[in-house]
Amino acid sequence: MKICITSSGDNLESQIDQRFGRCQYFIIFDDTNDTFEAIANPNVDAGSGAGIQSAQLVVAKKPSMLITGEVGPKAEKVLQAANLKIITGENGSIKEAIEKFCSPMVRE
Amino acid sequence: MIIAIASGKGGTGKTTVAVSLAISIGKNVQLVDCDVEEPNTHIFIKPKINKKENVSIKIPQVDLEKCNFCGKCSSVCAFNAIAVTPWSVSIFSELCHSCGACIYFCPQNAISEIDKPIGTIEIGERNELNFIQGKLNVGQAMPTPIIKAVKKYIDCSKCAIIDAPPGTSCAMVHSVINSNYCILVTEPTPFGLNDLKLAVAVLIKLKIPFGVIINRCGLGNNEVEKYCQGRDIKVLMKIPFSREIAESYSFGKPLIESLPEYKEAFQKLFRMLESNYG
Numbered sequence: 001m002k003i004c005i006t007s008s009g010d011n012l013e014s015q016i017d018q019r020f021g022r023c024q025y026f027i028i029f030d031d032t033n034d035t036f037e038a039i040a041n042p043n044v045d046a047g048s049g050a051g052i053q054s055a056q057l058v059v060a061k062k063p064s065m066l067i068t069g070e071v072g073p074k075a076e077k078v079l080q081a082a083n084l085k086i087i088t089g090e091n092g093s094i095k096e097a098i099e100k101f102c103s104p105m106v107r108e
Numbered sequence: 109m110i111i112a113i114a115s116g117k118g119g120t121g122k123t124t125v126a127v128s129l130a131i132s133i134g135k136n137v138q139l140v141d142c143d144v145e146e147p148n149t150h151i152f153i154k155p156k157i158n159k160k161e162n163v164s165i166k167i168p169q170v171d172l173e174k175c176n177f178c179g180k181c182s183s184v185c186a187f188n189a190i191a192v193t194p195w196s197v198s199i200f201s202e203l204c205h206s207c208g209a210c211i212y213f214c215p216q217n218a219i220s221e222i223d224k225p226i227g228t229i230e231i232g233e234r235n236e237l238n239f240i241q242g243k244l245n246v247g248q249a250m251p252t253p254i255i256k257a258v259k260k261y262i263d264c265s266k267c268a269i270i271d272a273p274p275g276t277s278c279a280m281v282h283s284v285i286n287s288n289y290c291i292l293v294t295e296p297t298p299f300g301l302n303d304l305k306l307a308v309a310v311l312i313k314l315k316i317p318f319g320v321i322i323n324r325c326g327l328g329n330n331e332v333e334k335y336c337q338g339r340d341i342k343v344l345m346k347i348p349f350s351r352e353i354a355e356s357y358s359f360g361k362p363l364i365e366s367l368p369e370y371k372e373a374f375q376k377l378f379r380m381l382e383s384n385y386g
Contacts, residue, residue: 043188046188047187048187048188048203049185049187049188049189049200049203050188052188052189052190052191052198052200052203053182053188053191055191056179056182056191056192056193059193059194060193060194074200077198078191078193078196078198081193081196081198082193082194082195082196
């Protein structure tokens with residue numbers, strides 16, 4: 001399973017970025033092999049539609065779950081159209097989020 | 109001749125000036141309310157509306173039978189108004205600027221244009237004054253298509269007085285553009301001065317000649333006057349901070365009708381603008 005977490009930095013020690021559309025990084029974690037990819041968000045300074053573009057980017061990575069702080073209504077519409085499970089209101093580090101939401105085999 | 113009334117800061121007296129100037133001209137005059145998010149000159153003019161017209165913008169519609177979800181429309185959209193996922197296309201019409209790029213670039217010819225109503229134009233008159241106003245529908249976010257539609261009704265053989273929206277964003281720019289002259293109404297407060305400077309910068313860029321009316325004189329400080337002197341900006345008129353004027357406004361009465369001594373001042377101002385910039 002792949003999960004996407006909005007992150008303030010490019011590693012697992014970083015904190016969850018509370019914004020979705022304008023977060024600094026998207027961390028895509030794959031729990032089948034415990035690897036992750038950090039994608040710098042190109043929409044941080046978008047004039048408009050940052051959430052829409054970010055949602056499109058995340059959906060293209062095919063995660064089954066998104067973990068973030070808040071998702072705006074436009075981004076939510078795109079994410080829901082892709083049947084992505086959205087978990088909001090999360091904070092703490094990326095590592096903590098992975099431990100909380102991924103299968104027990106990754107916890108060490 | 110087209111004279112735009114703008115301000116930078118809101119609530120400085122644009123409508124007061126626009127209404128009084130238009131009434132003082134009397135004949136062959138159009139009062140054009142481009143503050144389409146909340147047009148209010150009609151409160152003072154009380155025009156008889158003869159004609160209403162709907163304003164629509166073009167937005168894309170995707171035929172999902174033809175679409176192959178390639179994402180080209182989304183990548184060419186400068187306003188991020190389209191999201192394409194492997195099995196869905198979401199269009200956010202509130203962000204669409206009707207540029208047509210998505211339609212032009214769609215390799216499947218899957219996108220067509222449909223009309224989306226965003227507001228109305230109302231045309232009327234009072235005595236010999238022509239009145240035009242635009243109204244943006246509640247919940248719509250894009251005033252400029254209405255402003256452009258309103259300005260199509262400007263009759264070049266007449267004098268048009270444009271009441272512009274506050275601020276210095278697209279709506280203000282589209283309202284004042286192509287004017288022969290712009291009157292900036294400000295107040296002698298730090299906020300008034302700050303936003304006046306922004307509006308001045310816009311007009312310099314647009315190469316529109318302008319002057320300043322200081323409203324509510326006596327309030328605040330004299331920094332606005334100092335600024336105008338320093339930049340060689342003409343102060344066209346000063347309107348005092350007075351209870352009488354505020355009361356007249358709150359009753360929906362034009363300044364020059366409740367205080368007729370201003371009629372001559374506005375007529376003189378118009379003659380000066382007409383002979384120098386008309």
